Amino acid sequence: xxxxxxxxxxxxxxxxxxxxxxxxxxxxxxxxxxxxxxxxxxxxxxxxxxxxxxxxxxxxxxxxxxxxxxxxxxxxxxxxxxxxxxxxxxxxxxxxxxxxxxxxxxxxxxxxxxxxxxxxxxxxxxxxxxxxxxxxxxxxxxxxxxxxxxxxxxxxxxxxxxxxxxxxxxxxxxxxxxxxxxxxxxxxxxxxxxxxxxxxxxxxxxxxxxxxxxxxxxxxxxxxxxxxxxxxxxxxxxxxxxxxxxxxxxxxxxxxxxxxxxxxxxxxxxxxxxxxxxxxxxxxxxxxxxxxxxxxxxxxxxxxxxxxxxxxxxxxxxxxxxxxxxxxxxxxxxxxxxxxxxxxxxxxxxxxxxxxxxxxxxxxxxxxxxxxxxxxxxxxxxxxxxxx
Amino acid sequence: xxxxxxxxxxxxxxxxxxxxxxxxxxxxxxxxxxxxxxxxxxxxxxxxxxxxxxxxxxxxxxxxxxxxxxxxxxxxxxxxxxxxxxxxxxxxxxxxxxxxxxxxxxxxxxxxxxxxxxxxxxxxxxxxxxxxxxxxxxxxxxxxxxxxxxxxxxx
Numbered sequence: 001x002x003x004x005x006x007x008x009x010x011x012x013x014x015x016x017x018x019x020x021x022x023x024x025x026x027x028x029x030x031x032x033x034x035x036x037x038x039x040x041x042x043x044x045x046x047x048x049x050x051x052x053x054x055x056x057x058x059x060x061x062x063x064x065x066x067x068x069x070x071x072x073x074x075x076x077x078x079x080x081x082x083x084x085x086x087x088x089x090x091x092x093x094x095x096x097x098x099x100x101x102x103x104x105x106x107x108x109x110x111x112x113x114x115x116x117x118x119x120x121x122x123x124x125x126x127x128x129x130x131x132x133x134x135x136x137x138x139x140x141x142x143x144x145x146x147x148x149x150x151x152x153x154x155x156x157x158x159x160x161x162x163x164x165x166x167x168x169x170x171x172x173x174x175x176x177x178x179x180x181x182x183x184x185x186x187x188x189x190x191x192x193x194x195x196x197x198x199x200x201x202x203x204x205x206x207x208x209x210x211x212x213x214x215x216x217x218x219x220x221x222x223x224x225x226x227x228x229x230x231x232x233x234x235x236x237x238x239x240x241x242x243x244x245x246x247x248x249x250x251x252x253x254x255x256x257x258x259x260x261x262x263x264x265x266x267x268x269x270x271x272x273x274x275x276x277x278x279x280x281x282x283x284x285x286x287x288x289x290x291x292x293x294x295x296x297x298x299x300x301x302x303x304x305x306x307x308x309x310x311x312x313x314x315x316x317x318x319x320x321x322x323x324x325x326x327x328x329x330x331x332x333x334x335x336x337x338x339x340x341x342x343x344x345x346x347x348x349x350x351x352x353x354x355x356x357x358x359x360x361x362x363x364x365x366x367x368x369x370x371x372x373x374x375x376x377x378x379x380x381x382x383x384x385x386x387x388x
Numbered sequence: 389x390x391x392x393x394x395x396x397x398x399x400x401x402x403x404x405x406x407x408x409x410x411x412x413x414x415x416x417x418x419x420x421x422x423x424x425x426x427x428x429x430x431x432x433x434x435x436x437x438x439x440x441x442x443x444x445x446x447x448x449x450x451x452x453x454x455x456x457x458x459x460x461x462x463x464x465x466x467x468x469x470x471x472x473x474x475x476x477x478x479x480x481x482x483x484x485x486x487x488x489x490x491x492x493x494x495x496x497x498x499x500x501x502x503x504x505x506x507x508x509x510x511x512x513x514x515x516x517x518x519x520x521x522x523x524x525x526x527x528x529x530x531x532x533x534x535x536x537x538x539x540x541x542x543x
Contacts, residue, residue, distance in 0.1 A: 102450030107457055108496065114457070115535050117497030150491050151449070154484075 006046055009085040013078040015043045024069035024079055029310045030062050033323035037062045039069045039079040042086070060086045061097040061318050065192060066275035066311040084192060091194025100320035104151065105144075105189055112184040113201040121146065122181060124160060129167040131179045139215040139242075140166055140177040141206075141229070143222035144185050145348050155355040158375055159348050165381030166221045166247055172384045173254040178213050186228040192316035203233050207240065217243045219250050221377045223277035223347045230281065246277065248286040248346070251380055255293045262383040264296040269374075270340040271299065272331070272354075273309035274347035287346070287376060294383050300338040312350040313357075320353075328357035332369040342372035344379060351375060407435045407527040410455045411464040411520070414444045416474040417509045418466035424513030432520035435527075436464070443467065444505075445478030449489040452503055456493075459536045462502050462527035466519070469507040479507070501530060 010016050018040065025031050025038040037059050045053050060083050069079040090096075099106060111117070124146055125131060131140075142163040149159030163179075170177045187202035206229075210218060220226035223246070230244045254260035271291065277283050284306045291299045304310055310331055313324030332354060335343040345351060354373045362369055413419040419440050425432065441447060444467025452463045465486055467479040483505065490500040504523055508516050 102448045102454075104448070104450040104453060107450060107453045108492070111453065111457060111496055111498075111535065115537075117534055119497040120495050123495070147492065147495055150488060150495065153488055 003049070003051070005089060006051075009082060009089075010043075010047060013082040013085065014075065015047065015077050015079075015082050017075040018043050018047070018073075018077050019075060020044060021074065023072045023074065024077075027068045027072045029066060029068060029327060030064050030323065033326050034062055039063065039083075043077065043079065043082060046082075046086075056086070057090070057095070060090065062323075064275070064311045064313070064315045064319070066315075067279040068275075068311075071279055071307055084194075087192065087194035088196050089194070091196075097193060097318040099193065099317045100314070101151070101317065103317070105148075105317055106193060106195070108144075108147065109185045109187060109190050109202065110195070110198050113187070113190075113198040113205075116182070116205075119182065121183065122179065124164045125167075125179070126164075129164060130171050130176045131167055132176050133181060134178065135213060136176060136178040137216050138170065138175050138177050139210060139213060139218045140170060140179050141186070141210075141218055141220050141222075141225055142166070142179060142183065143220070143225040143348070145222060148348050148352065152352050152355075155359045156348070156352045158378060159351065161381075162221055162348070162375055162377050165375075165377045166219070168381045168384060169247065169251060169260070169377070170219065173250070173259045177219065178215055180209055180213070182209060186222075186225040188224040188228045188232075189316040191228065191232060193318050199232075200236060203236060207233065207237060211241065215242055217245060219245055219247055221247045221346065223274050223281065224349065227276040227280045246281070246283055246286070246346075247377060247380075248277075248283060248290055251290050252286040252293075255290065261385045262290075262294045262380070263385045265294055265379070265383050266296045267342065268298045268300060268338075268340045269379075270302050270335050270338045270343050270371075271305070271376075272302070272312075272335065272343050272345040272350060273306055274345055274350045275309075275311055277346055278309055279307065287344075290380065291344075297383075300340050302334050302338055304334065312347070312353040314349070314353050324353070325357060328354055329362065329364060329369055332357060332371060333364065336369055336371040340371065342374040344374050344376045346376045348375075405532060407461045407524055408459065408533075409436050409462045409464060409524060409527060410460045411436050411438050411466060412441050412444070412447045412451065413438050413508075414446075414467040414474075414479075415440055415442045417468035417472065417507075418444075418516065420510035421466075421508040421512050421516040424510065425516040426513075428513045430513055430517035432517040433524040435524050436520050443473065443475050443478035444482035445473075445475065445480075445485075447482060447485070449485055449492065452486075452489050452493070456498060456502065456533060456535060459533060461530070461533045461536075462504075462523060464519070464523055465503070465505045466508045466516075467505075469509055472509065498534065499530070501526065502533070 145162040313327035
């Protein structure tokens with residue numbers, strides 16, 4: 001591994017400032033279950049010039065990239081960025097992790113990067129909703145919720161409804177969004193397993209196609225797409241000429257402006273802050289404010305929420321294993337313990353992972369974890385006043 | 389809707405193009421069916437590359453996508469007839485999985501026709517040969533895999 005590459009990475013991520021206090025390890029959700037894992041050790045070994053350490057090799061794939069460590073570090077070391085850089089280096093050497101589903105999702109994304117196939121990605125569009133296919137002010141980036149809902153039909157089929165729900169919400173607020181027929185995946189999963197080349201191809205396609213529509217605002221439902229555009233695309237290319245908002249922010253603003261009214265839903269819910277939306281993008285309040293605007297809905301916080309929210313146990317499909325499962329079960333227990341009927345979240349991956357945890361046999365009594373996992377966007381669509 | 393209409397201009401394969409087809413055959417029925425086709429001297433095109441798997445249920449959606457990514461023009465999955473699976477229900481699982489895979493191929497723009505699931509028992513040598521002939525012709529009609537740049541990078 002190129003030494004200067006590591007030195008550059010150490011400099012870029014501020015890893016040189018690490019004072020070895022160990023706060024990162026103390027809050028790391030992965031370290032709770034894997035006692036050999038420590039974000040600090042990976043950085044320290046790299047600084048000391050220990051190359052090809054077998055522990056590092058294993059542990060860069062154990063990391064969940066949730067940024068819990070970053071938020072706790074007194075010297076603002078970007079551990080997650082450091083891990084991502086290492087992953088790219090390992091990927092270039094051909095050392096790739098074993099991904100769940102045999103890497104199906106990554107292959108799907110690489111196919112989109114490779115050739116411009118004429119996709120049939122708008123199967124969810126029907127006459128109930130209004131979309132534009134080329135020009136407009138606002139664009140909805142649908143992400144892969146529809147595809148993931150198809151792949152995980154047996155556990156998260158509701159994901160197929162997410163893009164339609166998002167359009168319903170936008171329509172109700174008086175917006176006819178542009179939805180691209182030739183949108184490609186944002187490339188999040190490829191970036192986080194280190195495949196930068198394919199990621200950059202996807203990035204260029206998306207940026208070019210969105211620019212061509214001349215939209216001023218892009219709305220995202222998926223926290224991963226949102227982060228990838230707002231942070232990674234702007235890092236790898238240049239500042240994007242459109243505003244990027246998450247749908248929770250959009251709904252909150254629309255409610256504040258009186259453009260959107262939500263009707264009564266009698267339900268007790270709890271909210272899981274996904275790492276991309278919470279710790280990466282700092283969006284904690286808009287989803288909560290949206291929930292408080294739904295009459296009849298009771299929101300109960302989990303003990304570990306906001307900055308302290310734990311992870312769904314898997315990142316970029318690269319580390320679905322025993323510890324991830326334990327993490328999911330513990331999180332579901334916590335959610336169930338609040339007495340809520342369902343746990344809401346925005347991230348399709350979180351939803352799939354939590355559903356997966358209870359899909360087969362569970363190591364605890366099923367009544368401790370059988371809370372419904374529901375998509376936030378779908379719930380807002382249900383609460384639209386003139387909906388359905 | 390298939391991807392037939394989306395062929396690149398001039399991608400009808402040109403002169404030398406031959407379909408490149410991967411067939412996953414289950415050990416207990418279809419692979420034996422292929423053997424029977426062989427010993428019975430039933431003719432079928434040489435475009436098929438057979439990969440033996442222990443059960444059609446072993447074939448993951450990823451296998452199909454990966455084969456296409458690497459340049460296959462078509463993918464065939466064959467197994468025991470429903471009710472005859474050596475592992476009782478492997479082929480039922482394959483049926484569910486391959487339906488999903490076909491949906492995914494359609495969404496991605498590769499087209500569901502590039503993949504087929506067929507039940508062939510050990511005694512159906514003739515059916516094996518017939519399926520191979522039919523599928524090869526179908527792929528020939530569809531033309532090269534759109535991912536292989538009009539058949540030029542196909543391996």
